[in-house]
Amino acid sequence: MRKLVSLFFIVLCVTAFAQERPNMVPEMTEIWDPEVSVVDPGETPMDAPSDAIVLLGADKAFDNEWTNGNGGEPGWNFDNGVATVKSGTGTIKTKREFKDFQLHVEWRSPEEVVGESQGRGNSGIFLQGIYEVQVLDNYNNRTYRNGQAGSVYKQHAPLVNACKAPGVWQTYDIIYTAPRFKADGTYFTHPRVTVIHNGVLVQNNVEVRGPTEYIGIPEYSVKPHGDGPLILQDHGNPVSFRNIWIREL
Amino acid sequence: MRKLVSLFFIVLCVTAFAQERPNMVPEMTEIWDPEVSVVDPGETPMDAPSDAIVLLGADKAFDNEWTNGNGGEPGWNFDNGVATVKSGTGTIKTKREFKDFQLHVEWRSPEEVVGESQGRGNSGIFLQGIYEVQVLDNYNNRTYRNGQAGSVYKQHAPLVNACKAPGVWQTYDIIYTAPRFKADGTYFTHPRVTVIHNGVLVQNNVEVRGPTEYIGIPEYSVKPHGDGPLILQDHGNPVSFRNIWIREL
């Protein structure tokens, strides 16, 4: 219940110069409506809030929310809420498509260390299907800076390397703003992304220059698009994922 | 160890039209140096990473990092890492000053519910000493939307109300970019702030219009400033704080 107030006050403006602005009162800068919607947060910041769509969880069938790249059954291993890349089965993709969102993902690189640089614990999260936040085991594993865990792949190196050891679950909290397009098909506003890796800020609302390109310049392949799915990459390494939830903004 | 490669390849550009761009190779968009610094993340995203300054913690004396508003001893109660507003003793303020940062704060409104609207569990976190992120018990407590918990006070209502019940610890994860100024003392870039409340995004890199004003228009009181402290507000309610850490960006 809000307070009923009986305001009866006098604003006295001295009869001096017009440029002395009359005093305001606190209520002039209070906005009451519309009421802000209530969201029930998770117990910890890692748990899904009440308005989140749980995309990967222990109590969900894998193929409820995911397909393989061609719309068929996802080929990855799935056990008790944990999905693990099965090399050669290709990407998995959400059935739903998204525009702007907050996304929570937990991932784990294989405990047994195999390979180096981009060959170790490599996967990726493609926002709207085309903008990749890199997943990689960079724990004591050097690679090019703009291809590290937490990078916007080949566009923005992470601010720091906040990787945990192989075999340990890690978190990404991602805030994504989709691009808007001009009539001529170029960006009116670029995509923007913030990434927090294991609680550490690694991307601060950076501007994505264009679709992720392994070869070439992202600006050159910009094409207008609407909402898009999340895609998780099969890069040949048995990287695992769990507890993925998303809130549309 | 990075891979040594023996690249010896030929880029064949057909003798056709100049506008067919020659092919690039993947290595042309790989940046290796400087190496990204390693940060040891906390065990959970709420725990301080290795490069954080712990401002409030169980193993720190209160007056190591904090003073009252006048530079003297902070007047609040402090017990085992928890600082609680002691009404009438005024704000507390960090000795250190900051520019751009990532900040983690945990706060708790009093379990016993007293008052309503702005009178219930009210405190605040002033970034650089002048830009307030509101702390308020908004659990079943309506107030003006731009004065709620998670608001940039009187400037930006939170996207949602993610409050937990009185007496329960809550988290703010804040990413703050300080303003830069023109020679004439106006903003070259405004302050920007992202706030995640209990794991839920409530401010998405919003532009702060000016210093927080209880009365009046923030734009009108912009003045150039350098780094500034964190200030926690005494608004008369025994709100508690714990586990405050900050990472300079």
Place this chain on the structure above:
Amino acid sequence: MRKLVSLFFIVLCVTAFAQERPNMVPEMTEIWDPEVSVVDPGETPMDAPSDAIVLLGADKAFDNEWTNGNGGEPGWNFDNGVATVKSGTGTIKTKREFKDFQLHVEWRSPEEVVGESQGRGNSGIFLQGIYEVQVLDNYNNRTYRNGQAGSVYKQHAPLVNACKAPGVWQTYDIIYTAPRFKADGTYFTHPRVTVIHNGVLVQNNVEVRGPTEYIGIPEYSVKPHGDGPLILQDHGNPVSFRNIWIREL
């Protein structure tokens, strides 16, 4: 005709460290398509280019492009391409509506000086019908800074006062980017405006906070809208306009 090139070259990458990027060649960063459209510029920068819509010109009937505020005949005086406010007849408004644009306007305050502050040679150009660039005779006429000629009225004072004397024709060159909206009706991006007054920059891509308000705070009255007309204000003073052209961007 473009050059045909016979590129046949070898990129030699030393067998040393992978982080030495292979050399690129100039053609890799040349984009040929689509060809840029040709526009025939005016003889001077004040003359309408070939792709401009002429809204007010000597060879156009006044009511071709303009109505009064209610869609009827415009009530102003019109003679040989010059439209002059006829006090009491109200605003005039374009029949066309616009989104993003470049706009050229010439205006003249009455040679005979009458009134002071906001009372002298006052009119205005409302972009999309709601965002006003102020027209005022500020030649030796002080008023509040955020209400001067070249101001975004009550939001942004001009960088300088570049007024010519009463009775002399003046120019505004305006670059306007319309706002985009979120699903909830708030701005996704604010309107932005650049104003060049008599060849002098007075607004540099400033962010418009909301619709122009004579009383109150612009942020509080933001409502989603599509394209909108240009509106010229009748503020009671016989201000004249001529040579208005616009290019949709």
Place this chain on the structure above:
Amino acid sequence: MRKLVSLFFIVLCVTAFAQERPNMVPEMTEIWDPEVSVVDPGETPMDAPSDAIVLLGADKAFDNEWTNGNGGEPGWNFDNGVATVKSGTGTIKTKREFKDFQLHVEWRSPEEVVGESQGRGNSGIFLQGIYEVQVLDNYNNRTYRNGQAGSVYKQHAPLVNACKAPGVWQTYDIIYTAPRFKADGTYFTHPRVTVIHNGVLVQNNVEVRGPTEYIGIPEYSVKPHGDGPLILQDHGNPVSFRNIWIREL
């Protein structure tokens, strides 16, 4: 003289709901101080305003404001305010250095058409010495779109091709905002540039990605810098310049 007002009014707020904001009055959003500085504009928008520095004009010695690339005498031809590239003598450079500015330049490609694509009437204006706005005779002369007249060379094609014929004087009006840097030497804000070519907008506050590179990717060569000179390019063609003025912002 400003109006003296005797405001004595009562704001009556009905005793109903607190969310009805009390009415404001117009004077609450009027800002009088500091007074906006007066600038005397040129007779036409092409003429230098009173606060401009004239860098190239009929009444100035050439070497007052310009040197060659090494700080010596500029090697170009100079006659009655017109400077013309003398092939092989290299660039010319202002003695002064600038941060943010408004710049007016007039240029003319040789009347006799020689060469094609980038070989015809090629020169360039380097803002802060490193960010090039291309000068080229693109009148019936196709080249790569991101290398045309009015392009930010190899970064942003012009919105349209507004070239005049060879031998005819053309204008560039440029608004430039210098980058600001972070402590780590990367951009805090990128350079931004607006270009109006012969009165036609060709660049609308675009973000410059990095220093102009004939070969390679601009982002990769960003280095922190302070103010910088204007540089005009000797690209082997006898392009002429006149009436260059600049206003520091």
